[in-house]
Amino acid sequence: MMEPMHLQYELEGGNFTKAGFASSEIKxxxxxxxxxAKTIKRIVVSSYEAEVNIVAHAYSGIINAWIDNEKIxxxxxxxxxxxxxxxxxxxxxxxxxxxxxxxxGFGAGMGLPNIKNNVDLLEINSEVNKGTLVKFxxxxxxxxx
Amino acid sequence: xxxxKINELLNAEVVCGEITNDSEIAFAFASDLMSEVLTIxxxxxxxxxxxxxxxxxxxAEMSDIHCIIFxxxxxxxxxxxxxxxxxxxxxxxxxxxxxxxxxxxxxEGVQPVY
Numbered sequence: 001m002m003e004p005m006h007l008q009y010e011l012e013g014g015n016f017t018k019a020g021f022a023s024s025e026i027k028x029x030x031x032x033x034x035x036x037a038k039t040i041k042r043i044v045v046s047s048y049e050a051e052v053n054i055v056a057h058a059y060s061g062i063i064n065a066w067i068d069n070e071k072i073x074x075x076x077x078x079x080x081x082x083x084x085x086x087x088x089x090x091x092x093x094x095x096x097x098x099x100x101x102x103x104x105g106f107g108a109g110m111g112l113p114n115i116k117n118n119v120d121l122l123e124i125n126s127e128v129n130k131g132t133l134v135k136f137x138x139x140x141x142x143x144x145x
Numbered sequence: 146x147x148x149x150k151i152n153e154l155l156n157a158e159v160v161c162g163e164i165t166n167d168s169e170i171a172f173a174f175a176s177d178l179m180s181e182v183l184t185i186x187x188x189x190x191x192x193x194x195x196x197x198x199x200x201x202x203x204x205a206e207m208s209d210i211h212c213i214i215f216x217x218x219x220x221x222x223x224x225x226x227x228x229x230x231x232x233x234x235x236x237x238x239x240x241x242x243x244x245x246x247x248x249x250x251x252x253e254g255v256q257p258v259y
Contacts, residue, residue, distance in 0.1 A: 020203030044207045045183045105179035105196045
């Protein structure tokens with residue numbers, strides 16, 4: 001049995017150089033914990049998409065990750081414009097991303113749908129002109145998956 | 146196909162990484178859209194891209210892609226090389242277009258993901 005672990009990272013809106021740093025750190029921790037490669041990929045792909053979303057759309061954000069024996073829970077909390085219509089944002093192909101974001105290889109409206117396809121539980125709360133909280137959980141054991 | 150062979154077929158240049166004793170590459174995917182790359186479940190693919198940014202390396206890191214080929218002779222930054230080295234990702238660059246690069250690899254038996 002391992003002790004539950006808590007990780008936290010701060011994000012800066014618009015700073016594409018650092019986008020992915022937090023997910024990279026999370027990947028290192030999961031590897032050390034001997035989580036299987038397929039599960040790690042689902043976690044870090046989702047985490048990276050969520051991280052890019054904050055860098056692309058928000059002013060700042062905080063990532064919190066809690067890991068225990070059964071699961072990883074990730075919260076992506078940002079201060080930003082918020083999502084006026086979450087249902088629309090969940091649709092593949094819908095995007096409000098800027099040309100700068102598209103130049104980085106994102107902004108095609110695939111992020112949130114891609115997260116949804118990889119996680120076990122997903123919850124999105126958003127308030128326009130305040131920010132967005134994306135929460136997801138991925139099981140680390142076969143029973144949870 | 147060995148990365149060494151890919152390198153020869155494309156007249157490519159090794160930007161970083163050791164390509165002599167590498168594992169077999171069976172599949173390739175060509176895209177400039179990183180979100181699309183992030184949807185691929187298959188492991189051990191080679192990524193062909195014209196997107197020469199740090200996010201291409203990050204995407205490879207998250208997707209367990211161990212080799213990226215940059216097409217059209219794009220300039221790879223020091224920052225990208227460093228991140229690639231940290232993650233044991235081989236970077237190649239070639240002068241050919243994405244179309245020609247894909248065509249050569251496809252005709253030599255590298256499989257598409259879809």
